[in-house]
Amino acid sequence: MAELADTPLLEMSRVSKTFGPVQALNGLEFSVNAGEFVTVVGPSGCGKSTLFNIVAGLEEPDDGGILRFKGQSCHAAELLGRVSFMPQRDLLLPWRNVVDNAILANEIEGANRKEARAKALAMLPEFGLAGFEKQYPHQLSGGMRQRVALMRTFMFERELMLLDEPFGALDALTRTMMQRWLLDVWQRHRRTILFITHDVDEALFLGDRVLVMSARPGRVKMNCPVPLPRPRHADLVTAPEFIALKRQVLDAIEEEAMKSFTLSTGAH
Amino acid sequence: MKAVLRLVLGLLIAAAVWQGAVLAFGIRPHILPRLEMIWGAVLQAPHAYWQGFLRTLIETLIGFAMGAFIGVLNGVVFFRLPALRDMLLPIFVVSQTIPVIAFGALVVLWFGNTLMAKAIIAFYLTFFPVTVNTLLGLNSVDPRQVDLLRSFGAKGPQILFRLQLPMALPQIFVALRLAASLSLVGAIVGEWFGDTTGLGVMLLQAMYNENVVALWAAIFCCAILGTGFYALVAWVERRLVFWGAEQ
Numbered sequence: 105m106a107e108l109a110d111t112p113l114l115e116m117s118r119v120s121k122t123f124g125p126v127q128a129l130n131g132l133e134f135s136v137n138a139g140e141f142v143t144v145v146g147p148s149g150c151g152k153s154t155l156f157n158i159v160a161g162l163e164e165p166d167d168g169g170i171l172r173f174k175g176q177s178c179h180a181a182e183l184l185g186r187v188s189f190m191p192q193r194d195l196l197l198p199w200r201n202v203v204d205n206a207i208l209a210n211e212i213e214g215a216n217r218k219e220a221r222a223k224a225l226a227m228l229p230e231f232g233l234a235g236f237e238k239q240y241p242h243q244l245s246g247g248m249r250q251r252v253a254l255m256r257t258f259m260f261e262r263e264l265m266l267l268d269e270p271f272g273a274l275d276a277l278t279r280t281m282m283q284r285w286l287l288d289v290w291q292r293h294r295r296t297i298l299f300i301t302h303d304v305d306e307a308l309f310l311g312d313r314v315l316v317m318s319a320r321p322g323r324v325k326m327n328c329p330v331p332l333p334r335p336r337h338a339d340l341v342t343a344p345e346f347i348a349l350k351r352q353v354l355d356a357i358e359e360e361a362m363k364s365f366t367l368s369t370g371a372h
Numbered sequence: 373m374k375a376v377l378r379l380v381l382g383l384l385i386a387a388a389v390w391q392g393a394v395l396a397f398g399i400r401p402h403i404l405p406r407l408e409m410i411w412g413a414v415l416q417a418p419h420a421y422w423q424g425f426l427r428t429l430i431e432t433l434i435g436f437a438m439g440a441f442i443g444v445l446n447g448v449v450f451f452r453l454p455a456l457r458d459m460l461l462p463i464f465v466v467s468q469t470i471p472v473i474a475f476g477a478l479v480v481l482w483f484g485n486t487l488m489a490k491a492i493i494a495f496y497l498t499f500f501p502v503t504v505n506t507l508l509g510l511n512s513v514d515p516r517q518v519d520l521l522r523s524f525g526a527k528g529p530q531i532l533f534r535l536q537l538p539m540a541l542p543q544i545f546v547a548l549r550l551a552a553s554l555s556l557v558g559a560i561v562g563e564w565f566g567d568t569t570g571l572g573v574m575l576l577q578a579m580y581n582e583n584v585v586a587l588w589a590a591i592f593c594c595a596i597l598g599t600g601f602y603a604l605v606a607w608v609e610r611r612l613v614f615w616g617a618e619q
Contacts, residue, residue, distance in 0.1 A: 260524060
């Protein structure tokens, strides 16, 4: 990015996480700089979600791992309320309308409801929700619900945003629309984003950098910078330099997917 | 609107069948009285029926309110303190196996023949289903939903009031609708232990006097009270839980 801060916003080294007999993460190392858009891809079950739960503060890594936020080493629990987290499902509250769902996080941190609502109302058009402020989640389409959830994440202004496959449940067409729209919003708000996906196209199209995770136990197998110019347009996905990057990433994932496949089939 | 018309039509048909059967088969009034005789009995002493209706209504409402409040409170406390739940919930279960008649006798001995005694019997029948359903509703909240609120920095009480209790509302209302009927049963049974006003008293007096018309009149009053209260609870439910059982 334009101005790299001296210390990365988020740093993890030698981070492992074990659940009983299962080792989800082993010696994970990576860092995220302020203002960066980093995407994480990997075979299913590679511990992506565990990684996110640690960064969101919901899960404590095993002893020995180092976690640094803004250069200060900390426990995962200290990150609760300091990172804005968007899980896979929209998890909107069915009794709150669009605006009240969008301000949920602000309400919890004790913000003035009136001011938060006014701010949310002003943000609605940008999220393609103008005129829908009084609607309830059950009256919205999947894509709109997802945008409300994203808006809730943007309203909770934190340096780091964690998005866990936010477009995973959407149909292909809606998904590409949402990707372009997200880049647009990100370009204006300039937040640091850590974004999980299992879609390589999505990872390359969105990210400044793609982290490819290994099969379980997860670690970072490949750190792939994406030197493609911004703003990025839809036709980028057919450009030769995009295809070349995609081949690299796919090869790395393929190798890991084969590994976990032979492991699981050869195990019995 | 259509549904209301159909309901009215159904009631009219039922009344016609009743009336028609009594007339066609010459059923004697002490088996099944004609409808206008029942209506006539109410009209003869409207004040007595109104007094009885009001009295039983108050007992029912107080018992229901106590049962709902204590039930939800128990559910929340048991949810937050599983150790307390393991200690007390089995005792609650045992308490529910005491027949309401036996329990009613005890309550009347303790509280005398007061309105409160009746309300407490109504309470005894209602608090348990509300407790169990509140606990069930709180336990079935999606943990990912809880994680999301935690990631926003929410603490226990915030999670309870902003997420868990509202999410448990559909489940709580299942118990409240049941409690609406049970609290009326409690109030009526309570009056059987000795009182001078109330629909339960009227039922009992009609039975002792073998006055079938008065018995039916009291039954209809109970039905109106029970149905009306149930409809009220169901209406509140539709207003509060407007999103349905989605999610």
